[in-house]
Amino acid sequence: MVKNVLDMILWHPEMEIEKCKITYVHRGAPGNLKTIEGSCINKVERGFLILKEGTQIPCHRIVKIKCNNKVIWNK
Numbered sequence: 001m002v003k004n005v006l007d008m009i010l011w012h013p014e015m016e017i018e019k020c021k022i023t024y025v026h027r028g029a030p031g032n033l034k035t036i037e038g039s040c041i042n043k044v045e046r047g048f049l050i051l052k053e054g055t056q057i058p059c060h061r062i063v064k065i066k067c068n069n070k071v072i073w074n075k
Contacts, residue, residue: 003047005073006041006044006062007044009067010043015067018039020065020066021038022049022065023066044059049062
């Protein structure tokens with residue numbers, strides 16, 4: 001499900017990934033959650049969110065996606 005939402009954001013002509021924030025489970029971070037800007041995302045591939053720096057985040061760890069300060073997906 002979350003992969004479909006991410007694909008929609010990346011490819012829909014009216015959506016801008018740069019205006020989105022993705023929150024995911026990151027053990028060791030405060031509250032075990034970390035939020036990244038959409039501009040850090042390179043692509044979504046085989047159940048992973050691939051960041052421009054090369055980091056791979058498993059999609060099952062994503063807990064929230066906000067675009068334009070509006071929650072569009074929540075686990």
